[in-house]
Amino acid sequence: MLEEMEEGGMEFNLFTCTSLLVAYSKARDVEKAEKMWRSMLERGFRPDLKCYNALLSLYSSLGELNGAEKVVEEMERSGVERDRVSWLSLLGVCGRRGRLEEGVRMHEKVVSRGLWPGREKECTYLTTALIGMYASCGGLEEAEKVFKVHFEAKGEVEVSVYSSMIGAYAQYGLGEKALGVFGELCAKGLRPDVFTFSSLLTALSVALLPDKVLEIVGGMEKNFGMTPRVSHHSCVVDALANAGRLEEAEDYMRKTELIRSDVPTLVCLLMGCKNYGEYERAARILRGVREMVDLEVRKFLKEKKGGAWTWVGSNLHWFGEENPHPEMENVSNKALEIFNTLSNAGYTPQASPQSPKEEMLEKELCGHLEMQAIALALMKMEEMGEVKEQVVVFKNMSVCVDCHEASKWISKVFGKTIKLKESRRWHVFKDGVCSCSDCW
Ligand SMILES: [Zn+2]
Numbered sequence: 001m002l003e004e005m006e007e008g009g010m011e012f013n014l015f016t017c018t019s020l021l022v023a024y025s026k027a028r029d030v031e032k033a034e035k036m037w038r039s040m041l042e043r044g045f046r047p048d049l050k051c052y053n054a055l056l057s058l059y060s061s062l063g064e065l066n067g068a069e070k071v072v073e074e075m076e077r078s079g080v081e082r083d084r085v086s087w088l089s090l091l092g093v094c095g096r097r098g099r100l101e102e103g104v105r106m107h108e109k110v111v112s113r114g115l116w117p118g119r120e121k122e123c124t125y126l127t128t129a130l131i132g133m134y135a136s137c138g139g140l141e142e143a144e145k146v147f148k149v150h151f152e153a154k155g156e157v158e159v160s161v162y163s164s165m166i167g168a169y170a171q172y173g174l175g176e177k178a179l180g181v182f183g184e185l186c187a188k189g190l191r192p193d194v195f196t197f198s199s200l201l202t203a204l205s206v207a208l209l210p211d212k213v214l215e216i217v218g219g220m221e222k223n224f225g226m227t228p229r230v231s232h233h234s235c236v237v238d239a240l241a242n243a244g245r246l247e248e249a250e251d252y253m254r255k256t257e258l259i260r261s262d263v264p265t266l267v268c269l270l271m272g273c274k275n276y277g278e279y280e281r282a283a284r285i286l287r288g289v290r291e292m293v294d295l296e297v298r299k300f301l302k303e304k305k306g307g308a309w310t311w312v313g314s315n316l317h318w319f320g321e322e323n324p325h326p327e328m329e330n331v332s333n334k335a336l337e338i339f340n341t342l343s344n345a346g347y348t349p350q351a352s353p354q355s356p357k358e359e360m361l362e363k364e365l366c367g368h369l370e371m372q373a374i375a376l377a378l379m380k381m382e383e384m385g386e387v388k389e390q391v392v393v394f395k396n397m398s399v400c401v402d403c404h405e406a407s408k409w410i411s412k413v414f415g416k417t418i419k420l421k422e423s424r425r426w427h428v429f430k431d432g433v434c435s436c437s438d439c440w
């Protein structure tokens with residue numbers, strides 16, 4: 001790469017290479033950034049912390065843990081110490097991939113190296129990154145601990161830290177807790193910002209508290225001198241649609257100029273129609289929007305491919321509609337075994353009038369992606385002789401009622417905590433009960 005550029009008359013030293021590497025990383029051009037990095041190593045340049053941080057931030061923004069790990073290895077080989085900026089990227093990528101164990105290790109490292117907690121501004125960034133990482137990996141209690149430790153070390157909590165804690169509660173649908181933190185923030189005389197409101201409104205929407213959402217958005221101007229933005233209005237529609245108040249949701253969208261042709265908001269409304277079986281309304285809404293928006297919406301809805309996954313150590317096990325898992329046969333057998341154990345304990349799948357015969361239901365239930373992921377996690381625990389108290393599974397779409405019910409039973413019969421992240425929230429199943437109290 002450098003040869004070509006030199007032929008073009010450019011001259012290279014560590015400084016120009018670093019600048020280029022940083023520029024490629026910022027432009028998210030992985031190919032060029034990696035090439036530049038390799039060229040630098042080949043030429044005997046010693047990339048400094050700035051280069052490594054640029055690469056880490058690039059991999060973090062892409063959610064590529066493997067790439068980030070390669071960089072870390074190289075840093076260790078060449079004796080370049082990671083600073084707080086490096087850790088921010090690493091925690092970010094860890095959260096995006098849902099790697100709780102790895103996250104715990106990273107947390108321990110920043111503490112043992114004296115990088116966190118502390119009074120510096122960068123420590124606050126690390127606090128929000130740690131809270132975000134834990135919340136995304138299924139570690140809400142750990143996130144709460146981080147919040148507490150930050151407060152104890154600093155004697156105060158900044159708006160950004162409050163917001164990230166509210167965002168964590170949002171992922172678990174804990175609307176009341178989010179409101180509690182918000183109240184604390186206001187009581188301290190701090191001024192919530194745009195992100196605080198987005199997190200809070202999301203929490204209330206997931207918790208099915210649409211009236212609270214309406215109240216808060218309605219009072220933003222008067223109480224906080226802040227004009228609600230697109231994302232805030234969108235939350236209102238989402239909250240109403242989530243709660244099945246579709247007429248109001250549609251009305252709000254029509255009346256609010258800012259979101260009238262906002263595609264993500266429209267998708268929220270349509271999802272609500274789908275969840276509550278109001279297909280005629282959905283069809284009417286779709287007919288009413290401009291053709292271009294319509295196309296965009298269809299693309300948006302179509303692009304979502306279903307998948308569920310879990311981590312075993314550092315191995316990702318993905319269950320999707322497209323590529324069958326290599327150990328599918330064992331997983332299916334394990335799922336059947338689980339199902340039989342549950343049946344013996346008294347579990348029967350909820351048979352709705354449209355449900356097929358029980359046998360069909362059994363087969364179908366075991367074919368659900370989230371069930372396969374749970375079955376694999378339990379299977380691997382046995383294979384590896386590891387007794388873990390919890391199973392963490394992710395799904396990029398909504399969890400179905402049957403799997404939700406079955407997960408409750410698994411938590412009771414197998415004595416495990418099942419943490420299941422669906423597209424927008426966590427369900428934590430313990431002793432036969434779910435944290436969402438069956439409202440989601
Ligand atoms: Zn299911």
Ligand SMILES: [Zn+2]
Nearest residue numbers: 427434436438
């Ligand atoms: Zn639940």
